[in-house]
Amino acid sequence: METKNDQLLSDCAPYVRFAKLDELLSLSRANSLWPLTFGLACCAIEMMAAGAARFDLARFGAEVFRPSPRQADVMIVAGTINKKMAEAVKTLYDQMPEPKWVIAMGNCAISGGPFVFPGQYAVIEGVDKLFPVDVFIPGCPPRPEALIEGILKLEEKLTGKRRWPVAKTEPAK
Amino acid sequence: MGTENQPNPPATGQTPNAPVAGLPASQKAEAAPAVPAPVALPNPLAHLPHPFQGVDYLLKGYHVEATVEPDQVVAAAGHLSEEGFALDTITGVDWLAQGQMEVVYDYFHPTRNLRAVVRTRIPRDNPLITTISTVFPGANWHERETHDFFGIQFQGHPNLTPFLLPEDATYHPLRKDFTT
Amino acid sequence: MIAGESKLAAEVLGARAPQVGEVPSASGRETFVINLGPQHPATHGVLRVKLEMDGEYVVRAEPVCGYIHRMHEKMGENRTYAQFLPNTSRIDYLSAMTYTHAFVGAVERGLKLQVPPRAEYIRVITSELNRISSHLVWWGAFLLDLGGFTPLLYAFDDRELILDLLEGICGARLTYCYYRIGGLYNDVDDTFIEGTRAFIAHFRPRLKMYRQLVTENVIFRKRLLGIGPISAEMCRRYGATGPVIRGSGVAYDVRRLEPYSVYPQFDFEIPTFSESDSMARYLVRMEEMAQSLRIIEQALDKLPAGPVMAEKVPRVLKLPAGDYCYAVEAARGRFMVRLVSDNKEIPYRVKLRTPCLSNLSLYEEASRGMLLPDALALMGSLDLVIPDIDR
Numbered sequence: 001m002e003t004k005n006d007q008l009l010s011d012c013a014p015y016v017r018f019a020k021l022d023e024l025l026s027l028s029r030a031n032s033l034w035p036l037t038f039g040l041a042c043c044a045i046e047m048m049a050a051g052a053a054r055f056d057l058a059r060f061g062a063e064v065f066r067p068s069p070r071q072a073d074v075m076i077v078a079g080t081i082n083k084k085m086a087e088a089v090k091t092l093y094d095q096m097p098e099p100k101w102v103i104a105m106g107n108c109a110i111s112g113g114p115f116v117f118p119g120q121y122a123v124i125e126g127v128d129k130l131f132p133v134d135v136f137i138p139g140c141p142p143r144p145e146a147l148i149e150g151i152l153k154l155e156e157k158l159t160g161k162r163r164w165p166v167a168k169t170e171p172a173k
Numbered sequence: 174m175g176t177e178n179q180p181n182p183p184a185t186g187q188t189p190n191a192p193v194a195g196l197p198a199s200q201k202a203e204a205a206p207a208v209p210a211p212v213a214l215p216n217p218l219a220h221l222p223h224p225f226q227g228v229d230y231l232l233k234g235y236h237v238e239a240t241v242e243p244d245q246v247v248a249a250a251g252h253l254s255e256e257g258f259a260l261d262t263i264t265g266v267d268w269l270a271q272g273q274m275e276v277v278y279d280y281f282h283p284t285r286n287l288r289a290v291v292r293t294r295i296p297r298d299n300p301l302i303t304t305i306s307t308v309f310p311g312a313n314w315h316e317r318e319t320h321d322f323f324g325i326q327f328q329g330h331p332n333l334t335p336f337l338l339p340e341d342a343t344y345h346p347l348r349k350d351f352t353t
Numbered sequence: 354m355i356a357g358e359s360k361l362a363a364e365v366l367g368a369r370a371p372q373v374g375e376v377p378s379a380s381g382r383e384t385f386v387i388n389l390g391p392q393h394p395a396t397h398g399v400l401r402v403k404l405e406m407d408g409e410y411v412v413r414a415e416p417v418c419g420y421i422h423r424m425h426e427k428m429g430e431n432r433t434y435a436q437f438l439p440n441t442s443r444i445d446y447l448s449a450m451t452y453t454h455a456f457v458g459a460v461e462r463g464l465k466l467q468v469p470p471r472a473e474y475i476r477v478i479t480s481e482l483n484r485i486s487s488h489l490v491w492w493g494a495f496l497l498d499l500g501g502f503t504p505l506l507y508a509f510d511d512r513e514l515i516l517d518l519l520e521g522i523c524g525a526r527l528t529y530c531y532y533r534i535g536g537l538y539n540d541v542d543d544t545f546i547e548g549t550r551a552f553i554a555h556f557r558p559r560l561k562m563y564r565q566l567v568t569e570n571v572i573f574r575k576r577l578l579g580i581g582p583i584s585a586e587m588c589r590r591y592g593a594t595g596p597v598i599r600g601s602g603v604a605y606d607v608r609r610l611e612p613y614s615v616y617p618q619f620d621f622e623i624p625t626f627s628e629s630d631s632m633a634r635y636l637v638r639m640e641e642m643a644q645s646l647r648i649i650e651q652a653l654d655k656l657p658a659g660p661v662m663a664e665k666v667p668r669v670l671k672l673p674a675g676d677y678c679y680a681v682e683a684a685r686g687r688f689m690v691r692l693v694s695d696n697k698e699i700p701y702r703v704k705l706r707t708p709c710l711s712n713l714s715l716y717e718e719a720s721r722g723m724l725l726p727d728a729l730a731l732m733g734s735l736d737l738v739i740p741d742i743d744r
Binding site: 233260281285336338 | 426427430459462463590592593598605610675676678689701702710711714743744
Binding site: 037040045049092118 | 391392393394398399419420421422423424427428431432439440443446447490505506507509510512513526527528740
């Protein structure tokens with residue numbers, strides 16, 4: 001009996017996969033993260049460059065930037081958050097349906113960036129002061145490759161493993 | 174009175190014929206308006222009823238400047254508008270040590286190589302000045318920004334609400350005594 | 354459709370902004386207020402516009418700024434002259450080189466520093482490359498607003514070539530900090546010079562392709578011809594500069610009228626169109642890219658040898674007391690830095706006169722009675738970068 005079932009399973013293996021529903025959902029979410037167009041400042045241009053032809057976010061399924069938060073999965077906060085803007089950012093975050101993730105792109109979104117000085121009156125020092133952040137991408141601005149790496153890290157957080165090879169760096173001679 | 178932060182400001186009203194900013198220091202010490210400038214700096218706006226003086230452009234970046242009384246800025250703006258000038262920007266400078274705020278009006282000309290600056294000083298504890306937005310509508314936003322940063326009240330302004338600061342802001346961050 | 358052609362538009366144009374509780378327009382129709390932004394794909398940054406609408410027509414458009422106010426002028430009073438250089442790139446990040454040029458120019462003016470000729474020529478080359486890359490981003494984003502997605506990809510592709518060149522000499526792709534007070538911090542090498550010549554050879558046919566595909570496209574022409582007229586007098590009253598005033602018939606360009614650096618040595622035209630509509634402003638920028646290529650070619654041919662940093666730059670930079678201005682022609686218009694010094698290491702006041710603030714200030718008057726898509730086409734033709742307004 002066992003051998004017949006085993007035989008059946010090994011015959012089906014090329015055509016059928018068994019998995020937990022959670023894992024399937026995370027895989028499909030990771031493969032099609034739809035970002036919210038939330039470019040605030042300089043990092044927005046590098047985000048646009050990441051979506052453009054050379055760096056091509058479309059390979060990872062994340063090219064479809066949605067202007068409406070209600071259709072977006074991930075909010076890439078690219079730029080400085082102001083005290084005047086903070087309420088709008090919070091509203092946008094609240095309007096995104098679950099499951100949602102946040103990528104803080106650039107030094108300003110991580111900790112206020114170059115605009116922190118004693119006596120500063122306008123900048124919120126990091127978007128994680130407003131709501132939880134999943135991935136931080138440092139840089140001022142980070143390169144588009146860094147943004148892609150950040151999205152891959154988010155996919156790793158969703159699926160539990162990294163599905164793309166890590167770039168090998170040459171050891172210093 | 175000129176552009177420098179003088180340690181001993183004049184106690185009474187300003188003289189319109191202030192010494193030219195481009196002159197060497199020894200000349201500036203004398204306040205006699207009739208002394209002719211040793212270097213002939215051109216003054217294309219000499220025909221206007223405001224104390225315009227020629228300035229060393231290569232050093233300062235503008236050609237003529239005038240220091241006027243606060244109630245003369247609208248008239249100066251009107252005359253410059255008739256000459257064809259456009260408004261470049263309006264800003265303030267907070268001279269805390271002298272208890273004054275300086276309001277600086279920059280103008281550029283769209284068809285001539287000519288830059289004019291009009292300055293005035295108002296008391297710091299009661300900074301009132303008339304708006305020039307009736308002459309240059311573009312002054313609307315510049316004056317709102319100057320009000321945001323310095324608290325200068327532009328009388329007659331149609332909408333002196335915060336421009337760059339949050340709508341409910343009551344602080345003026347570029348004042349020298351501003352603390353968070 | 355062009356505003357003013359229909360009777361409805363004429364009624365709306367005659368309407369004044371209604372007060373609360375009042376029956377608004379002349380036709381007795383009610384208006385409603387909708388919000389454009391601060392998060393919106395077409396505002397090119399965080400700009401909020403309160404739109405009072407009569408159906409599809411804009412009765413009044415009131416821009417609300419300050420959502421990306423980053424305290425540059427306050428930081429100027431807390432940083433030394435050299436420490437302020439990274440800020441200059443972030444005011445208008447698309448034409449960062451030209452903004453740094455204005456600031457270092459103002460400081461050099463106050464210190465009476467002579468910048469070596471090689472540094473001046475390289476500054477001109479990098480500024481013009483920056484102008485082209487800025488116009489390419491504008492072009493792609495403008496077409497995106499009008500509904501065409503493809504030009505954005507072409508524009509960014511060409512722009513990546515420029516960014517490769519500039520990254521090779523200063524290490525940054527967007528917010529360069531290449532100029533120093535007294536010159537440049539790094540000389541250019543042959544890779545840069547040959548790469549720039551190769552880029553010029555590559556880009557000229559591309560401009561021709563863009564003209565054939567986009568500028569001569571019938572849908573594009575219907576969207577822009579006659580839309581958003583801005584007269585030269587309106588530009589003067591609001592202080593609008595750059596392609597906005599050059600699209601209204603006035604050949605005002607800081608490089609020609611208040612010459613700085615080594616621009617007088619080059620032979621280039623100032624493209625000016627007198628139709629004053631959005632198409633005129635569009636054509637000004639497309640022609641400017643071609644003229645920038647001419648300037649870069651001439652600068653490469655005439656590039657002198659020598660050092661790139663002035664010899665006697667004081668270690669501690671202190672400007673004599675007084676104020677100093679320096680204006681440049683940035684991609685968006687006239688950018689001027691006004692420094693007030695009280696003979697200390699840090700400036701007393703740094704005033705940044707930015708072009709987008711003056712350019713946007715005429716939007717309220719210029720957009721009255723327009724259809725909403727036309728009002729957005731007008732905003733795109735002004736080429737706004739919002740951190741330039743908010744600083």
